[in-house]
Amino acid sequence: MNVIEVENLHKRYKDQVAVDDVSFEVRAGEIFGILGPNGSGKTTTVECVSGLRTPDRGTIRVAGIDPLRERDALHRVLGVQLQSAALPDKMKVGEVLDLYASFYPDPADWRELLDRVGLGAKSDSMFGKLSGGQRQRLSVALALVGKPRITVLDELTTGLDPQARRDTWELVEQVRDSGVTVVLVTHFMEEAERLCDRIALIDSGRVVATDSPAGLIGLVGGGKRASFRPSAPVDDAVLLALPEVTDVTRTGDQVVVTGTGDLAVAVTLALAERKIVPGALHIEETTLDDAFVALTGRKPA
Numbered sequence: 398m399n400v401i402e403v404e405n406l407h408k409r410y411k412d413q414v415a416v417d418d419v420s421f422e423v424r425a426g427e428i429f430g431i432l433g434p435n436g437s438g439k440t441t442t443v444e445c446v447s448g449l450r451t452p453d454r455g456t457i458r459v460a461g462i463d464p465l466r467e468r469d470a471l472h473r474v475l476g477v478q479l480q481s482a483a484l485p486d487k488m489k490v491g492e493v494l495d496l497y498a499s500f501y502p503d504p505a506d507w508r509e510l511l512d513r514v515g516l517g518a519k520s521d522s523m524f525g526k527l528s529g530g531q532r533q534r535l536s537v538a539l540a541l542v543g544k545p546r547i548t549v550l551d552e553l554t555t556g557l558d559p560q561a562r563r564d565t566w567e568l569v570e571q572v573r574d575s576g577v578t579v580v581l582v583t584h585f586m587e588e589a590e591r592l593c594d595r596i597a598l599i600d601s602g603r604v605v606a607t608d609s610p611a612g613l614i615g616l617v618g619g620g621k622r623a624s625f626r627p628s629a630p631v632d633d634a635v636l637l638a639l640p641e642v643t644d645v646t647r648t649g650d651q652v653v654v655t656g657t658g659d660l661a662v663a664v665t666l667a668l669a670e671r672k673i674v675p676g677a678l679h680i681e682e683t684t685l686d687d688a689f690v691a692l693t694g695r696k697p698a
């Protein structure tokens with residue numbers, strides 16, 4: 398079942414087209430990633446979905462609700478955490494939650510919510526004293542205080558250290574596992590690959606592809622990559638003749654072979670038959686980064 402449907406969304410700011418033509422569906426119970434480099438139109442897209450901006454064209458439905466026409470109904474099903482929520486430094490965490498809870502007719506028990514996001518001991522702390530990771534956790538609690546069916550989390554881990562980022566990822570999974578559909582906006586390929594059930598890959602205001610992380614990687618041939626420095630010259634044709642190999646590129650004396658299956662074994666055997674040693678052999682799985690580069694023709698920002 399789809400809980401969000403976006404069709405042909407277009408939004409321009411004066412002479413800047415932020416969202417050119419974006420369509421996607423979000424299914425109930427998934428973590429859906431909106432992934433793309435800075436400035437690709439992700440925030441504008443979710444602001445339109447959240448009823449905070451008026452699209453120039455296109456249709457949006459959130460649990461069947463038109464975000465612009467039925468704001469109160471939207472408010473009941475969708476909890477939003479947008480980038481850099483500004484809260485007064487001197488406000489206590491508990492006071493912030495009390496305030497947000499007062500916006501809803503039937504709010505969640507915010508103390509329980511604070512425990513869930515790992516801030517149970519912080520209700521008397523001032524917002525200004527929280528670390529970056531704690532602020533992000535609080536922002537997740539604020540997005541959930543209205544007991545939404547769907548939540549939008551925008552650039553949740555930007556600026557966090559690796560441990561805080563991993564903790565936040567676990568929290569997002571817990572939110573999904575508690576039955577809330579999550580729309581996760583991110584420009585971190587690794588984050589999307591690790592967390593999302595499906596991803597809309599966005600570039601310059603357009604959806605380049607929508608699929609599971611494995612599906613996106615599969616779209617570009619998927620599989621593996623082996624790079625090495627051969628001890629003697631080897632023709633591309635020798636490598637391309639192997640059924641596991643789909644492509645061979647070279648940078649200086651380094652050879653990069655992409656393919657599938659037992660790529661490294663096939664390549665090293667073929668080289669061994671010619672008494673060539675693959676120096677500095679390095680084997681990698683194709684990542685979303687690679688898929689992004691292949692699908693857009695450029696590096697992620």
Ligand SMILES: Nc1ncnc2c1ncn2[C@@H]1O[C@H](COP(=O)(O)OP(=O)(O)OP(=O)(O)O)[C@@H](O)[C@H]1O
Pocket residue numbers: 410413414415416433434435436437438439440441442584
């Ligand atoms: N309020 C605004 N007025 C004018 N231009 C804007 C405004 N908001 C965004 N833009 C421009 O629209 C484009 C898309 O921005 P948007 O914030 O939606 O992208 P994004 O993918 O979320 O990027 P980021 O991750 O950097 O926030 C950018 O070129 C941005 O400069």
